[in-house]
Amino acid sequence: MLAALGQxxxxxxxxxxxxxxxxxxxxxxxxxxxxxxxxxxxxxxTAAYPAxxxxxxVLPKIGIEERADFIYSVLDLE
Numbered sequence: 001m002l003a004a005l006g007q008x009x010x011x012x013x014x015x016x017x018x019x020x021x022x023x024x025x026x027x028x029x030x031x032x033x034x035x036x037x038x039x040x041x042x043x044x045x046t047a048a049y050p051a052x053x054x055x056x057x058v059l060p061k062i063g064i065e066e067r068a069d070f071i072y073s074v075l076d077l078e
Contacts, residue, residue: 013053013054013055014054014055014057014074014075015049015054015055015056015057016056016057016058016059016071016074017042017045017046017049017056017057017058017059018058018059019042019058019059020035020038020039020042021061022035025038046058057070057071057074059071
């Protein structure tokens with residue numbers, strides 16, 4: 001059933017994920033789980049999205065402008 005819902009409500013085949021980066025990870029009011037939980041969630045998502053037919057792209061650890069260029073290149077928006 002989950003796969004059927006994933007096909008019915010698809011916006012785009014591309015999914016961009018940012019891995020949990022220990023260098024910048026900070027807990028706050030909005031991010032209440034710890035780094036270990038963030039890694040577990042990331043691992044869950046990297047397995048779930050392809051199983052639903054999405055193409056996962058992991059954002060590289062580069063500057064903001066370079067990351068935007070990476071996204072544009074994947075989406076063929078250049």
